[in-house]
Amino acid sequence: MTGSEPDHPDPHKEAGTMPVTQEQAYRFQATFDGLCANINAAILGKDHVVRLALTCLLSEGHLLLEDCPGTGKTSLARALANTIAGTQARIQFTPDLLPSDVTGVQVFDQNTGQFDFHPGPIFHSIVLADEINRASPKTQSALLEVMEEGRVTVDGKPREVGKPFMVIATQNPIEQGGTYPLPEAQLDRFLMKTSLGYPDHEAMVALMQDAARRDRAGHVQAVMPAANIAPLSRLADHMTVRPEVLGYVSELATATRQHPHVKLGVSARGCLAYVRCAKTWAISQGRTSVTPDDIRTLAKPILSHRVLVNDEAVFDGVTVDAVLREIFTQVPVPLVRAA
Template identity: 50%
Template sequence: MTQQTWDELGTPLPGPEFRAASDAIVANIEQVIEGKTATVRLALAVLLAEGHLLIEDVPGVGKTKLAKALARSIDCSVRRIQFTPDLLPSDVTGVSVYNQENHDFEFKPGAVFANLVVGDEINRASPKTQSALLECMEERQVTVDGTTYELQTPFMVIATQNPIEMEGTYPLPEAQRDRFTARIAMGYPDGAAELAMLDAHGAHDPLQGLRPVSDAATVRRLIATVRDVHAAEAVKQYAVDLVTATREAPDLRLGASPRAALQLLRTARAVAALESRDYVLPDDLQALAVPVLAHRIIPTADAQLARRTTDAIVADIVHRLPLPHDRGRNPYDTRPQSSDGRGDYRRM
């Protein structure tokens, strides 16, 4: 992944300004998505962690609505791709076209040349077309006919998909799934939220009246703030322990990659910032383990026969993985132990 300098990202925002900007984005999205505050905040955390989001669930629960609401809440370039079986890789990345006037080829950018790319029903396109996103999602660049084109910052792919058991879909390749920072499921709303949805969406679509409450420059400063969130060495070690445990789990034939550990920590930094903290807690890693790790791992045949889901396997790993203790002291405490026994994870 190309690394932007601080000048390109902008200066970090002070705490109150960060909270005001992030809360405004969440509140704006919740005008469209009722009763899903945790899901909305996780989607924003993935954006601020410079990652990509996969929204997977059955039809009709608001996957595309969430993706569009997040995109419209930020005043930046947005492109939407409707993935279909006849979609070509060049439709995604772009193509060189011969210009008869100049007697030369000129590049016509594809849909990925935007700050936010909404890929609707990504698993309805062929694996060849899905793979067109591999380079841009990881390296923030596109290579066409031997020429590399950089993508602007921020850059985020928000993809939706129906479960692979649905007809007319293709399962995402492992390399593609590993490039998504987190996978979330919308789930059905509770009764009160569904009733509020009938009132809000019955006469008109609130998405049509949604106005931006932030812009690309502000998002870049939010990202710079998240990068500055402190993670103690012991917290980093715990992230590595979680990922290593997936590689050793008897129910898995493929564990999480090193990229998973990196994105787990980045997303934990974003979550900590959204909770007005400038340091990461082990609780942040535990809460994010399922959405960040579960879609990257592959269960064994026996686990599949036992109908064990990857979500359940990761949750079990989090539950069983002990936090090591040394002489009764919390190893995640980076400062002298407080009188109440709680660890302190802030900068020393």
């Protein structure tokens, strides 16, 4: 990224429990915009998805990308890791992948007569779990603990993976033969689900004009140390969310559970994820409180993988998107003044 490095909020200021000030919100917005601009140098024409991915990271969550091959999923993960000077790893999920290939393994050292732990690729800041649904359920389950608690347990001993930590998992929606669909419990651990999609005409032309630069993500320079992510996350946690907005989220979740076409609605974990993301999204816009518009903007990436329609509805052609549109039409929007 060219130009001066964006200002970063003072970690001492957001360490307390005071509400976010307007000055802090503006500084957060400037930092957020600078990070997005840096990533956009590698991912052309996908600013909204980049903002969602960065919101996911700052909300201490994980991202599921369901996309066709060649849309830039790996480039997004690498560009994000390079931007924050974080470590990165790619795990190619295959049917023969073992849980120890992800988490690590204890190896006996004959010289010392002790077992030494060899950490797996999960011990990185940004972990790309490529085609996660091609691995067996046993291997998929190796991610459950680390995605929820930020640690893995090997031979009864828990080991922290550190912060920041984010799993970006990918799925190919076209080739489903020989895959193992992610169980609902694991889907719920992903903070967001979205897709990059193909670039638009202008972005495609720009990519072809710059075809000589084959590794765009590799040219992305760091604009922030990884250690600064945690203070930013704590600052977003102190955003104001009025009771009316919290009630709106609760009513939306209840509506998903009571809808006649839904057999699995939004869980309590999903509601917490919704509010956490809304806080980060709102402060990234330079505001000091969450509005209903933030809730509506984030509805699809946060709710689409947490709502499961029943078999009869699937047979009738009912989609999750249609159910969510109906719910958001029926649930009244609270009147909350923006801040």
